[in-house]
Amino acid sequence: MVSKRKVVLVLLSLMLLVSLKIIGENVEPREVKNATKGDIIEFNGLCVYSRGEFSVLSNGSIILKIPRALEEGEIYTIRGKLLDGEENFVHPLNITRSSPGFSMETLNGAYWEEGSKCYIFKDGERIRLNRCIEVQKGYLVEMKGIFYGDTFYIVGFEPKGRLEEPRDGYPLFVEGVVLYNRTFLTLWNGREEIKVYPPYGISAPLGARLQVLGIARLHSTLTIYVNSPEDIKIVRMAEKKPIGRESVGDITFGNCQIISASTYLRLNCTHLKLYNGKGKIGDILKFEALRRKSSLYCLKCTIIRRREALENSICTPKKGIVKIEGKVSWVKVYKNGFGLANITDGKCWVLLKLRKSLNLSLEQNQSISAFGKFTRYRGMPAFEIASRDDICLKNSSWGSSEGH
């Protein structure tokens, strides 16, 4: 039998325990900074670390350690007992998710992702973030949160659009046409040339319109360092425009005659030099070329009409590069090395100027073809060629034999 005394004792114990419970629930919590070991505290903070059954909360100035698994990046209000005043180790009594009740820092910068890690660029400094957010890489963002160590823990953020003007050390998005593709790319964005250093092994064809995202450096030219292949996208090829209507960064096209040929070509349709093209004076070139700042670069060039196919213009002199054919009726060489050869074809004749630098000697009755332009010599009709390659001697080993 259970005696009355025992029942009373059990009830007394229960009553005392209930009293302790009520007292415990009504204890006014202290602020962590004023609390000592054993005090009941209440703390509102962000979970900045959680591994296994151990988490760390911070409100930006105070750090609290808790033997519970919490979710990193979430805000909690903890009521608990301070077990260690120096380490701020707390035995939690009540944990609730809540909104921030602490002052936060605001960071304005450009959002950045690299591998699985995310950053914000601010005043030339790269700050690590605790998590990645749904903002496009390189875009401006305003973040609210707190620092824990050297990591910024995000509580809230607001995208602020794209950075339009380049700032040193900040991410920059540019779009432009590839003018040069050497160890680095040179892009034309419509206003200026931009150097782009792509990741190892990545390049882009000339004339391609690219979208590039990288870190800008303001050297003598705007330079962009790209760290991920995904940050270079070919949008399309540059716009095509007929020769004469093009501007820098366009691809221009046309059929023109070569009027000069050396390491570059000069054409009769533009004053710009054409690089990367091959042909001879007088050839008709069909080309697609990239317009650079002060030249053209041949992307696709073919000779559509060789100069040999030109008609003999000895009887019908005209401007531009023409072909003359005929026989050498006489040759005269002055003491200074300059010479003249009279080329005749039927009743038509013209004096062929033989500059000393051509190092060319002709003989009477030789048949020749020459490519050059009409000029005058002491009031008489004359013809001049640019180089010895532009004359073809028949029945002779002199001069160029190409085209024969």
Added chain:
Amino acid sequence: MLEEFFLGILGGTLSGITPALHVNTLATLLHDISKADFNFVFLIYIMGLTHTFLDAIPSTFLGIPEEETSLSVLPAHRLVHQGKGLEVINIAITASTLALIFALPLLPLYLKLAPLYKPEFGKLFVLILSLFLILTERGIKKIHALLIFMLSGALGLMVDALPLKEPYFHIFVGLFGVPALIVGMENRKFEVGEGEIEISRWRILKFSFLGTLLGALASLLPTFTSSQAALMGSFLSKDERSFLTIAFSVNTANYFFSMGNFYLTGRTRNGILALIRESYPILSEREFLILIFGSFCAAALINLYGLSLGRGIGKALTGVDYRKLNISILSAVFMLSFYFDGIFGILTLIAAASVGYTAIELGVKRTNCMGVLMLRILIN
């Protein structure tokens, strides 16, 4: 280092014989004024070890236990009333010494097991122990045991929500000390006795070995405390002396093995090691060997004076009227409780004493009061 050794012995003796002065408190004071070097580590380690040899003195004569001695306070008190107080002290010193001796050859095996520990082990162990504790009562007492276990457990949970700086003082003194003092008022006999251990050498060796194994287990599993290890020992012993042998050897073995665990894994299993880790996180092999050697030197020294110290304290108390002594101790306990935590401390002490006294009245094993720690472990 010799200076630190003797200071450690002195500090441990002081904290050991002073009721309610925990060695961690003294070590914390020293920590604040000492340099963070190995000499300090050596000092507080020896101090903690000495404390485990001598903390039986206040719990035996005055009935004021700490967590580690909470279960031994009752059988020890019973022997005091039979005029065998000094025997309890002798058992404490002998069992602690034997625990060190047995622990040494077990250390290599322990060092292999320590890194294998997983937190789940401790919880499972506590669950088994709780079931065992309740189900070993007979008949209706199973219900009573469950009631005490739950009341104690609830006490443990309630105390968490109170602003208490020394919660374990109020809990353990309340659950085990105060009821023993109240019950002991009826008994007027207080004799120190001769100190001769009245169980066979074989049994003291056997139970010390068992206590050493349980102490090793307690140092491995953080949820499994010295008092719970002693509780396990209570199932394996049939009389007070056997139980006390287990309980005291558990206490010292736990302390010694915890140092091995710290050396190997960096885990801290008691307040002293937590302080050591703060100022000296990694022990070298040489330093570990120095601590082992220091442990045996300290044990040898304590064996020289421990019993005499116990006799001196016991005799000093012999002339005092036991009823008056108990009332004085009770008053001191309440004053200390108030000193530590004010009115909250007093309330906790009364609630704990009420649960502890109810356990006596219901006639169940007082070990069921260990629900104060176990229920919380099981719930969390």
